[in-house]
Amino acid sequence: MSAQVITARTAPTAPMTDREPQRQPSDFLKGIVQSEFPMELFDRVGKLPVFYYDNSSMTAVYTASTRQVRALLPDPQMHPIELMPGRCVVAFSAFEYRDTDIDPYNEFSISFLMSYGRRTVPGMHLLRGLASRCFEAYVWKLPVTTEIARWGGVELYGYPKFLADIDFKRNAAHTTCTLSEDGRHILTLQGQALKGEAAKLLRYRAYSMKNGVPLCANVYTNPLQYAQTMSPGAASLVLGDHDIARQLRALDLSSSPLMYQYCPRNELVLFGPRNLMDN
Template identity: 45%
Template sequence: MLTDFFDGIARWELPQYGTLAPLFFQDLGCITAVYTAATDAVRALLPRTEMRPIELLPGRCLMVFTALEYRQCDLDPYNELAMAVPIAFGQHVLPVADALKQALQMTMSAYIWQLPVTTERARVAGVDIAGYPKFVADIDFEELPGRRACTLARDGRRILRLSCETGAARDQRDVRLRSYTLRDGIPLVSNLLVRQLRCEEHLHGRAATLELGDDPLADTLRGLRLSDNPVASQYSPQAQAILFFPRNLADA
């Protein structure tokens, strides 16, 4: 496991959460799928008019689903499933090709719409520090022939099931996400640096599947009129990450 990724990073104590900032994620894996959705429906989810969805086609913006397993991190092991909307915040919208590349590589700006996790400690820290929209749910991973799958449920009702092709996952790279959240009605931005030690990209619609369940959140997702197939997906079985402390937009 590489260690130099974390070298040279100044950290501060967060005694109320029993950890340090920025947060270190020493060992994680994830699957990601990028779908299109109805821009008008997605725009209704965004809390600020300055948040402009990235469109792949007129009327069709991007929606990203990422399921993560944090096997070793400062907040103890937990799982997470991010539902994010790639946005341009108060800027001109990116060209389509650049937007798709950024969504796949996580070198993008995105509004974090939903962020269920599996532990109360992860929920409290995320909500209190940066206003992440976290709630505790069941997030279970499954290894299938040639695929990795994740099921999200709460109170016995399935929200969704995401699966992705695996592949050799030989590539390595460093990527960045600027995540936008709201805390007490104030927009914040946090930088997430990810070192993918192994990853595999897929640019065909058969590489990932998204099945919606019977939870009310699944009904909300249906209302977004998601595409039947993804425009891109990614499998990264081994990665590291650093989540920096949130900042006000004036300081971003």
């Protein structure tokens, strides 16, 4: 089967009056109250939390040098989650958002799994997260393909978002995501197209910094098709010539992934950011 190329690029956002109304939310999203606020820059109304009605994603988790990752965390209360002493966990996630409250776009997340406020015993916190299906992570880089997604992430959440090219290719065996900025290759993530099935909800506590203040936002994912494996050959990561790739090389990433998650169809809700005092 030949590969299908799916590319999302920056495009003008149509006024709300010119847009088709969103379809009714599923049972997963029903009962969640959304607040509206004006987005004059885009001539439309924004909503919080943000609903993502139809998406796909893949995540490859690698180990890295705890010392090097700790140097990139902006708050001394943020502690890398270690698999073993000296080796922490980095997650690379590629997202294709096909139907959302802020239109379709693609996104790539590079995040460091962490705990806030106290150090944890190596291995135990990661096992606890796997058992509870709840993970905490500091979002280090979060490129996107549309201006409205970049603006909302930066202005509301303090996420380190920037515009980039995020291209997907798919065939029967693999999904490949290539991330680049201004023609410079950052990385390419390839993962197996595993056979998935409906799974329990996944929760992520995504940490960011805004004006020097640490914030946290809840992300809930309803995996309609989901598969997970610890096979080291399930995914591969190739770094490019971009400055971000250079920084990633300095983290001493493992040669193969610790874990790989493939989710070709899911729903997602991104709640608004809050101060950590409000935990």
